Amino acid sequence: MDFGLLSFVSGLDKVATTLNGFLWDYILIIVLLGCGLYFTFRSGFLQFRSIGDMFKLLGDKSTISSKDKRGISSFKAFTISAASRIGTGNLAGVATAVSLGGPGAVFWMWMIALVGSASAFVESTLAQVYKVKDKNGFRGGPAYYMEKGLNARWLGILFAIIISVTFGLVFNSVQSNTISLALEGSFGWDRSIVGLVLVVLTGLVIFGGTHRVAAVTGIIVPVMAILYILLALFVLVTNIDLIIPMIQVIFSNAFGLTEVVSGGIGAAIMHGIKRGLFSNEAGMGSAPNAAAAADVSHPAKQGLIQTLGVFVDTLIICTATALIIIMSGEYLNGSDGIQLTQDALAFHVGDWAGTFVSVAIFLFAFSSIVGNYYYGQTNIEFIKNSPVGLNIYRLIVMGMVYFGAVQSFGLVWNLADVSMAIMALFNLIAISLLSPIAFKVLQDYQRQKSQGLDPVFYKNSVPGLKNTECWDDAPKEK
Template sequence: MEDLIGQISDFVWGPPTLILIVGTGIYLTLRLGFLQIRALPYALRLAFSPAKQDKNSKGDISHYQALTTAMAATIGTGNIVGVATAVVLGGPGAVFWMWITALFGMATKYAEAILAVKYRVENSKGEMSGGPMYYLEKGLKAKWLGVLFAIFGACAAFGIGNMVQANSVSDALNSSFSIPTWVTGLVLTVLAALVIIGGIKSIGKVTAFFVPIMALFYVLGGLVIIVMNLDIVPAAIGLIFSDAFTASAVGGGLLGTVIRYGVARGVFSNEAGLGSAPIAAAAAKTDYPGRQALVSMTQVFIDTIIVCSITGITIVMADLAGSGLEGGPLTQASFAAFLGDWGGYIVTIGIVLFAFSTLVGWSYYGEKCFSYLFNDKVVPVYRIIFVIAIFWGSVQTLDLVWSISDVMNALMAIPNLIGLLGLSGVVVYETKKFLEIAKKEKEEARA
């Protein structure tokens, strides 16, 4: 059974899907005139110093909280384990293709968010509900695609967004500190319940505080390594660039080994095109869809260009990719090569924090998928079951769940990308409208 699911996973994450994901990003980039580069400084300012007019706008949480909720779900084990896997299987050049994927993924994430806000609805509790299922139904007039997305998203939430994350935490703490898995499971369950039961406002407050701390903790650890070893950094970066265009990168069929693993792990890490993050974006207080979309776009920049780069450059500098180690252990060994035991502890703690944040962020995604499929009355029951699943996942072996979740994750992307391509005209229209408004605001601020 596991072999069959693995084959299905290889197929759905194969060249056709990856080409569709990256191709959509390239198409949107061209239609938007490389907005992700032109507007990045302004987007970062919006993310960390929200516009005053948004305080009185419709929504449940602030720009910043919507960003950190999405980042909580995306800054996960992929930033540590996924990057290491890409370097082992694809070579150092895979890091370069992760950067390329992120560049175009920023345009995709922008488009997802702008549609999520435009087509969001107010539920029976007065809260905002949005995401691919709503813009597929209301914008593209294809409710069946919205239903498919919600089904795949609901399944992925319990798998890759819940049990496998809890399992990663319990395994990491058991191997590093000999903490019994049931103890970790119990603590995780209680902590997650305190956050999740309160809904999006509670999740937003926690992620706004928690996400910057966990990201800075890991990034600072990596920066210490880089600063202490500046003499070998140029060679490592040079190897990343040169290896990206080796025979293995341009050969091997339609997608070379380096390109394939770089793109696949880049998408897995930042989730651009999968349709998960716009569910959080739809809850933001914002006066124009374009304003929140620019904020959401920065998530890919932070996740892949900053956090994944720290992991990738450190692994290349340590030169342990051929040692037989893979995934988390390789990242741990690479950090330890420069910082001793403390390096391994940084990665272990990073895995724990990143996995927990992913669990919290995905709880909201799953909630919205379930409420779309059924109704808002199922939400309390969903939250209880989600919390119980955390403990179960902490004490079980979940290889099959990992594989099934990976398939569901990929299948989410297909209806979402159809929606992005079909509604790209709406994205362009809303972008032009907002950029004109932003220009006027800038002129008024100068006057």
């Protein structure tokens, strides 16, 4: 029995490795960068010129509290997506990118964030345009804009299945795997026991509904992000003389002659983009599910807020982890994943850092499990609103949390890369076809802003817009 299970796991790992090579080497990188660059130029470099507006919207009173008691605020929708973004990708994922792709991988993480943030705007804006009402407020995402915008319910159902498997099952196994490895490395805890504890904690939250998800992430994410950033700033300040040489190392490894000759530049690009996409999710089709739940007066508002989430994740959190690792030099010693991050912090601040990282990764990764589940829930409800079906899905999610906790590091990340690639391809094709609508919505937002108004969206603001459920026609002037 054990031998058969080991054979199955080994075969699964080989299949995932083969698919990864094909999808990432020949398809996904080209599509990701191509779409990101097109959206960047088409929107007039929105992600750069509207940064001030993004921060203003995030701090606006209307984004902090929802007018509709059934809905969630724009800020809470931001924290749900941040809960999924800010997790193992920032600690273990960055470490993997640096260990396998070298310091140059960090540069390519930056690039996919800067370019991909335009994709994040498009997908989240479309999610708001085509969101629907439910008993809790609103829900939506790629499955919904595929059905309503492209008139292809079959495609929406297919995507709903893919994202439910990717986030609720595969990505959650990555999160629990990272938690169990961190706790085993720091305290010697049995990974199977850690897995059982995670299953219980996950069940307590996900059976509580959307508002409990929002409440949990709204508290955990800001606290854990601030604590981690403060520690990173301490390390940087105490090693300020290494900052410029460290940045030089990143750029030289991203473009250096040695890397071109040895093929290392390809590894830097590949692992940088892979881990960058896993972390910030720009264009993947996940964040729109949280964006659609927000109660805002204009779709572009939430699009801008979700764009900011990409910057916060990669340019701040991921960069902080990368700088800590590169300055320590620990990536040259053969360690990988969360162990590398623990070793790097221990190098800078002492052995207690291993304990700190274990606690931090628990908070980061557990909040990601909660956020990932929400994406699965809203897509299961798209397929069929069945309480029984949703409860079965919840049980499978809990099962995969345990699976990830006891499996190998390589297997869960290989599975994650395959499912992430398939999901991103479907979403990028859909938002490319629907992007003219997103840009018309953006034009309407910018027109009202230029008139000094607080933008309000109506479905006839975009001529020919159909199948929108949550937006009224503009009132006729008397």
